[in-house]
Amino acid sequence: MPAKKYFTWAAVAFVAFYVFSQPEGAAKSVYTAADGLASAAGSLATFVNAIA
Secondary structure: OHHHHHHHHHHHHHHHHHHHHOHHHHHHHHHHHHHHHHHHHHHHHHHHHHHO
16 A cells, blocks of 8 residues: 555656646646547537437
8 A cells, every 4th residue: 555655646746846847838738638528528418419
């Protein structure tokens, strides 16, 4: 279990470092992820509407 804990803290530290060192890149990554989720939700809604 300690290895999982250390890996989690390392991942959090890496994300924090990335956000502080390259805020524009981090913002673009978040925007891209949100855009992908919105696209997936739209596709799912279209699929469900086509079934009904």
